[in-house]
Amino acid sequence: MVYTIKDVAKLAHVSTATVSRILNNQPGYSEKTKAKVLQVIEELGYEPNAIARGLVKKRTHTIGVLFPSVSSLFSGKLLSGIESVAHAKESSVIVCHTQESGSKTMKYLHLLNEKRIDGLIFTSEVLKDEYYDYIQKMGVPLVLLATESPEFQVPYVKVSDYQASYSAARYLIEKGHTKIGMISGGDDMIAGTPRIEGFKQALKDHALLPINEENIFRGKDFGYKEGKKNFPFLLKQFSNMTALFCASDHLAMGAMSAAVEIGIKIPEDLSIIGYDNLPIAEMANPPLTTVEQPLEEMGKKAAAGLFRMLESGDEMRAEIMPHQIIERKTVQHL
Amino acid sequence: MVYTIKDVAKLAHVSTATVSRILNNQPGYSEKTKAKVLQVIEELGYEPNAIARGLVKKRTHTIGVLFPSVSSLFSGKLLSGIESVAHAKESSVIVCHTQESGSKTMKYLHLLNEKRIDGLIFTSEVLKDEYYDYIQKMGVPLVLLATESPEFQVPYVKVSDYQASYSAARYLIEKGHTKIGMISGGDDMIAGTPRIEGFKQALKDHALLPINEENIFRGKDFGYKEGKKNFPFLLKQFSNMTALFCASDHLAMGAMSAAVEIGIKIPEDLSIIGYDNLPIAEMANPPLTTVEQPLEEMGKKAAAGLFRMLESGDEMRAEIMPHQIIERKTVQHL
DNA sequence: TAAGCTTACGTAAACGTTTACGTAAGCGTG
């Protein structure tokens, strides 16, 4: 048997309004009746029905989060941050994994709209017009996480891919390298192009830019297999490379694996720096030097911003999170 | 402006009941009015309010999932499986990460109860009396995932830790090893003791059991750092070891790292087998031989079972999932 | 053609809350 506020009211000989007031601690009752009501609640083990409450208050204390993949460490860290602040705000988070499919994404958005979520965090992917328009119609606050929108003005939190990549390349240069290659994860406008551009700019600023970009191999995604597959191609077109910047830790792990298989020693023969600082970077052999994105912190910031928008109504400012080079064992000073 | 069924009814010149019937495609209207109503819905962009619906139907199409940690690959894979079948069932999943804290867990359960979730998946941790009693009171179906309860009769899906560990040890034996060590992740009844016991039994069945268990080091958790820290201790108390079974891939990664640091070559000097087959196992250098838990598949099974309970009302049977040795490069045939 | 059945609806209550509004009692004040 699950009890309702009416049961409580009846047993405490008060009206449901009074019980409700006590539950939401608003004024309007004596200490005595409060005690009585609380006692009845305790006895029955009554717990309010958030669905009914949501119906009248038009607030569900639930937010939605969209991930392209939910089983990666990347998403996991973001989610962990989001979840922790949501929980502190007495809210729950519904996770959706879109598998980078537009139709799936739209289906999730409809689902979330029907559920009347309070707000939405959109991660890692590019915010298409279709998504944005629909979210506008939903009328819920939106924040972008680990992505941004050049087209629409939507608050976001991320690190600057451009600057972080610039830093990575400069780091290699400072270590004395001049023949520096890169394996990128794609040409998208979020994590693809900016990382390539940042990398190129750093080389350019040090007069190291090759003419035909034979030092860059553009892969299709940011995964391990892609890194492993593409390393030999890069090596062929840029054979005197002494250092390599990979646009993700997974790419770096793949490249490293391919390298050792053909007898290249890391870091003696080739220095490698990754991007993300996922836990695997620490566990790599040798441990991977990489540029850190504070993913969990980013998740927290995004969620905190979302709740602030929810509570105060004003817009949140975009946040560029600091990145940082984590020095481990895969880069050698020449 | 967000529209309600009343708006639709008014514009279509029918009652809300008719609109509702059309929405839920129940009988009782002509094709003509159906077309009219659908057209109005389309024009307004009306979407039903799942909260209101949930209130009357007492079904929220939402399930809850409890994880000790949400940012690990382990949880990620489970979640991915769960989420995919939930989505196929038009349901959403609320994730909770308990941080292995009892009070947090109880708080989450209360939250989920107030939200009136339809069902619950509890993963990786031991199901305490307090949790179980409360979940019983909630009156929602429960399935255990990657854990089980000796105490209560609750459906679960997991691999047999005992048998999987037995297999791992036997595999090493078949490869000609006789001095086999183990680093365990703890003494809990779920993944701790059974893995140790399975391991010991395999050695015993081949008359290889050391007397004082000097070949086993019991760590505190299943993490990388623990593996790295404990490997030297194990080596000291069991110095002629030629093969090592680690109770998780993370432990194995840590042990491997510690080993190479002191000049031990994998697999030439020491063979290592892990447990889980997380993505990092493949990315390790050399790639880690390990026993696979089909985590995503397990998540799917658990969710599918939960929905079956929800729909048909009958109990689900426990499922022991098959495990499998994934041969890679860290075990040498002696 | 009268009786009964089917079809296509509409009416209104119900789900479990919150909250605007009303009100009676008690109190202080001039």
Place this chain on the structure above:
DNA sequence: CACGCTTACGTAAACGTTTACGTAAGCTTA
């Protein structure tokens, strides 16, 4: 002591659906 104010409630509508029940029209059948 009449008046107004405060306190401590209760009443009932509202939130947006679903659904049991009622009913009128049309059709079938004997």
